[in-house]
Amino acid sequence: MADTIGIWVAALLTLFIFSFLYKDNPLYKMAEHLFIGVSAGYWVSYLYQNVFKPNLYNPLFHQGKLLLIIPLILGLMMVMRLFPKIGWISRWSIAFIVGITSGYYLITYLQTNAVDQVRASLLNFSQINNIILVVGVLSGLIYFFFSAEHRGVLGGTAKLGIWFLMVAFGASFGYTVMARISLLIGRMQFLLGDWLGLLH
Amino acid sequence: MNRLRKSEILLAVLFPLPLFLGIGGAYGQDSLALAPVAKVTAVDTPNDGGGSITVDWEVSPDEAAGKVTTYHIFRASEGGEFQLLGEVSSGVTKYVDEGTRDGTKYIYAVQAIGKEGKSALTKSSPVWSRGQWFNTQRTNMLLVLLVISAAILLYIRKARAGGKLFIRKIAGLDAVDEAVGRATEMGKPVLFIPGIMDMDDIQTIAGMTILGRVARKTADYETTLRVPVCRSVVMSVAQEVVKEAYLDAGRPDAYDANKINYLTDDQFGYAAGVDGIMLREKPAAIFLMGHFFAESLILAETGFSIGAIQIAGTAEISQLPFFITACDYTLIGEELFAASAYLSGEPRLLGSLKGQDVGKAIFMAIIILGVILENLGYHFLTALMTTG
Numbered sequence: 001m002a003d004t005i006g007i008w009v010a011a012l013l014t015l016f017i018f019s020f021l022y023k024d025n026p027l028y029k030m031a032e033h034l035f036i037g038v039s040a041g042y043w044v045s046y047l048y049q050n051v052f053k054p055n056l057y058n059p060l061f062h063q064g065k066l067l068l069i070i071p072l073i074l075g076l077m078m079v080m081r082l083f084p085k086i087g088w089i090s091r092w093s094i095a096f097i098v099g100i101t102s103g104y105y106l107i108t109y110l111q112t113n114a115v116d117q118v119r120a121s122l123l124n125f126s127q128i129n130n131i132i133l134v135v136g137v138l139s140g141l142i143y144f145f146f147s148a149e150h151r152g153v154l155g156g157t158a159k160l161g162i163w164f165l166m167v168a169f170g171a172s173f174g175y176t177v178m179a180r181i182s183l184l185i186g187r188m189q190f191l192l193g194d195w196l197g198l199l200h
Numbered sequence: 201m202n203r204l205r206k207s208e209i210l211l212a213v214l215f216p217l218p219l220f221l222g223i224g225g226a227y228g229q230d231s232l233a234l235a236p237v238a239k240v241t242a243v244d245t246p247n248d249g250g251g252s253i254t255v256d257w258e259v260s261p262d263e264a265a266g267k268v269t270t271y272h273i274f275r276a277s278e279g280g281e282f283q284l285l286g287e288v289s290s291g292v293t294k295y296v297d298e299g300t301r302d303g304t305k306y307i308y309a310v311q312a313i314g315k316e317g318k319s320a321l322t323k324s325s326p327v328w329s330r331g332q333w334f335n336t337q338r339t340n341m342l343l344v345l346l347v348i349s350a351a352i353l354l355y356i357r358k359a360r361a362g363g364k365l366f367i368r369k370i371a372g373l374d375a376v377d378e379a380v381g382r383a384t385e386m387g388k389p390v391l392f393i394p395g396i397m398d399m400d401d402i403q404t405i406a407g408m409t410i411l412g413r414v415a416r417k418t419a420d421y422e423t424t425l426r427v428p429v430c431r432s433v434v435m436s437v438a439q440e441v442v443k444e445a446y447l448d449a450g451r452p453d454a455y456d457a458n459k460i461n462y463l464t465d466d467q468f469g470y471a472a473g474v475d476g477i478m479l480r481e482k483p484a485a486i487f488l489m490g491h492f493f494a495e496s497l498i499l500a501e502t503g504f505s506i507g508a509i510q511i512a513g514t515a516e517i518s519q520l521p522f523f524i525t526a527c528d529y530t531l532i533g534e535e536l537f538a539a540s541a542y543l544s545g546e547p548r549l550l551g552s553l554k555g556q557d558v559g560k561a562i563f564m565a566i567i568i569l570g571v572i573l574e575n576l577g578y579h580f581l582t583a584l585m586t587t588g
């Protein structure tokens with residue numbers, strides 16, 4: 001019985017969301033607000049159970065890892081935003097997050113997006129693929145070179161670079177569209193099979 | 201007494217009989233039938249954060265004859281008993297124990313195992329793990345970082361001294377003012393969507409710097425700016441950024457924190473909410489700047505359907521095709537990160553952008569040189585660029 005009710009609710013909400021394809025309407029609005037409200041509540045519970053408790057509360061208060069007082073204080077400083085007069089305190093937490101992120105990812109990005117890519121581009125020309133790869137990398141890099149106007153040889157090479165990028169994006173587009181269609185098929189299978197029982 | 205002696209003699213004769221007859225395979229398995237491995241060396245795993253010891257050994261002399269099938273690796277805390285830690289197949293001479301406690305002394309032992317039996321344990325010297333402060337395999341990274349940082353600092357200095365730094369036109373960024381101006385003329389709001397990731401994502405940070413510039417423009421033009429966000433910390437940062445921009449523009453009264461609101465952490469719940477905002481508030485300009493995933497096309501298509509001018513920017517390669525097809529302008533990858541410098545024209549940021557261009561020029565030179573060397577059969581540059 002509970003399963004049947006669940007299937008009916010899911011099917012009707014799916015149709016309400018699909019009604020957006022026609023135009024905005026009260027049924028879509030209802031489904032949208034329900035979706036946002038339920039998911040926000042779900043995430044509060046999820047983050048409490050899977051982030052706050054295992055990463056801060058339990059280690060700090062049950063395992064005695066006192067170093068975790070620092071993130072606790074930073075978190076409390078963030079909550080100060082709720083009090084306009086002392087809301088400025090939260091800026092310290094924000095500065096900490098942004099600073100740590102920038103510093104930490106500087107190395108990660110430099111390695112994965114630069115040095116490792118350069119290393120992977122040092123190829124011999126025994127295969128045509130290697131030649132295409134090296135030309136594509138160099139022309140793409142020239143497109144992202146901001147210090148010179150894209151004119152003459154530089155402009156031509158940058159144009160070649162953007163062609164390489166567009167071909168790659170085209171392939172990625174087709175691939176992702178296929179993945180989205182499989183999502184649609186999954187939803188249709190739910191509506192026609194689980195809900196209406198037309199598919200076996 | 202005599203009877204007892206007879207029974208003892210009988211037992212003594214009968215007990216080892218099955219062994220001579222080959223009955224009871226267990227004996228064969230337990231015998232030290234194989235030659236032990238020659239040497240076991242255990243060292244703290246280099247260039248790691250601790251908690252790991254690497255064990256090496258020389259194969260058993262019986263391996264060449266095909267008698268060894270596996271090696272068992274044992275570990276004992278100093279003074280404790282050996283416990284089986286793991287096994288590797290014959291031919292392998294290395295095992296990494298990644299479950300050590302830093303500072304605790306361990307002794308490792310390796311034993312060859314085969315169908316005919318096993319060898320005696322060969323033990324290592326005591327060893328303990330610890331974390332290293334410097335990963336020597338990343339020295340090349342340090343050098344690259346130093347060179348790029350030096351270039352950035354030099355250019356910042358030059359910019360501050362009044363030197364002119366040329367930056368080529370970036371079409372998508374030139375359109376920012378145009379888009380805000382259009383929204384002002386139409387009396388409609390500007391919608392800024394900073395992606396769905398948190399502040400620990402470098403693309404979100406880049407999106408925030410562009411938000412600052414957009415907010416400054418909307419403050420100047422007295423246009424409504426809406427920023428629905430997917431993460432609570434992003435909401436706090438966005439509020440601070442917009443507030444600062446309105447203060448700079450001399451319009452603190454026009455700042456409305458309620459226009460920068462949290463929807464939900466859920467990806468598609470957020471997409472549904474933003475779609476609703478687009479349809480009901482009909483923004484004339486939409487900025488999608490940050491880290492996007494599958495919701496990108498839903499957002500960009502809805503923005504397109506309401507006729508808004510759309511400027512998108514992301515470094516997420518799989519989502520760029522959707523923005524390119526559905527938006528008026530798209531900042532591709534690094535253009536997103538260059539945006540803050542380009543838009544503000546601030547010497548510090550411009551110098552940073554120029555310094556990064558020096559880095560790109562160096563990388564291009566390395567690629568050209570490296571490819572030439574590879575084709576000539578020299579691989580040292582490739583080895584030099586390999587990171588650990």
